[in-house]
Amino acid sequence: MPLLKVDHMTKNFGGLVAVDDLSFNVEPNSIVGLIGPNGAGKTTVFNCITGNYTPEAGSITFDGQSIKGLRPHKIVELGIARTFQSIRLFSDLPSIENVLAGRHCRMKAGMLSCLFHAPSQKKEEEASVERCMEELAFVGLAHHWQDPAGSLSYGNQRLLEIARALASDPKLLILDEPAGGMNEQETKALVDTILAIRKRNITILLIEHDMRLVMKICEKLLVLEHGSLIAKGEPSSVRNDPAVIEAYLGSDANKW
């Protein structure tokens, strides 16, 4: 059974059809890449899955449950965590608090125990801080734990977003251009990080323009153009697909 199943999904913005009758599956424990030229509708697909947009038609099933129309926080609770294409960290807050934001939905202390610092609240808080430090260490940012997120380098901010997403114990991690703005060395480290995430039995769906990264780590590619799927399959076969070459030549020839 696929972990994520998108079926005949359509999303319009006014007259513009951003996602057009799109269907695809993501199998558990795989790394799937969603690629396509600028404006193809990739981010829109992600926003539909994470509940930021509600598609006009079609269905989205995660882990055997329909998630279409649920609010984003509910979807995170069910096990889908994301990063944003345009980094959305809480830039004035220290890194550790950014990661704690992702941990929030796994914590239970209610308003009253927060007001009075009940013993259970204190214990939970300590355990959560420790867990979030582990996630920071996982992406290699532990020594930045008290620096404001906005003071980190661009590449480190992307890693911090990944740590924040991981803190919510996701089953599926959705990354929107994780290597965007990274230099070559950072991108290399990111590949290791993504492979290490998969080792933790977390399924990964990612959008990426860096074709070398995509070819290296994705087991399956989905190619989107004008909101519909023009090719899917293993990276090697997709790469030689005439329709794909056409799409990229038509818009952004030097991306490959």
Place this chain on the structure above:
Amino acid sequence: MHDTTAAHHFHAEKNKTVGRFFEHNKRSVFYVALILLFAAFPLTGSSYWIDLGVNIGFYTLLALSLNVILGQAGIFNMGHMAFYGVGAYVTAILNTVWHWPVFWTMPLAGCAAGLFAAIVARPIIHLRGDYLLIVTIGIVEIVRIALLNDIGGLTGGSNGIFGISRPVLFGFKIVKPIHFYYLVWGMVAVSYLLFYMMRRSRFGRALNYIKTDDVAAEGCGIDVAHYKLLAFVLGATWAGMTGSIYAAKMTTIAPESFNFMESCIIFAVVILGGGSQLGVLISALLFIGLPEIFRQFNDFRMLLFGLAMMLMMIWRPQGILPMRPRLYAVSKKLFSGAKESTSKGQEKIA
């Protein structure tokens, strides 16, 4: 330079250093001194000063409760007086009609204000800041007009309600301004402590995430609408309880005490405070205390108030004291032995 600031910011239980111990005690010393100062104030002053102190205390309580809504969660509520009014009227009615002791009515006054807040805020809490501002102005006006129109024959119209009895605490009757001074400022101390603890918790953090970027907060798994509503209800409940004591202090209440202008003043006190509770306290002392002291200048005092606000906006737009970073106990082994980051750059690109 980076290392020294780091040493000042974190609080590692497992390896205390002398420097950090001092840093920690400095704050305690400051707060003890502050409490002593407030406790000693009535011993020196005349009844005019004590009454002024009580008045500032009410405003401080209101401002601290609005700070949860506006300062912590960033919800633009310009109708806070509505909840204060609901609390005051609940106490006044229960006390004068059914002769309930004031302190018994206080939890009910808080709950009534909280419930009222939940009902009116639920449909509007998702609105953008500027729209919410207008709707909350509407709420405070509707409450005032409803009270003026003697709803249910209980609120006494424009005359309000008089003959509210004095509160009795463990057999001690609270009558004199000095009694109220200690009662109100005692409540300020308790609220200050509770809201401080609240800020250093999952709940407080959630409010701050929402204030910074609600889309990102929702995307991280925080139920934004739920937490906004909780903050709103908590602040309103506190305002309601404050209103309860206000009614007992005044013994007479009228709709005009809970108007839009007063809501504006509380709003300004919180904004000028800058988000931290100490900032709000200083702001309340300055912006409620000083205009009262300059009362002899009459019309000029509002002019001074406005001028002071303009100057603040220009020179200190972040408010008197912005929020301090929270402290976390993190053992050294969790961050020092970690592998090097992929990038050592500190500059922010884009």
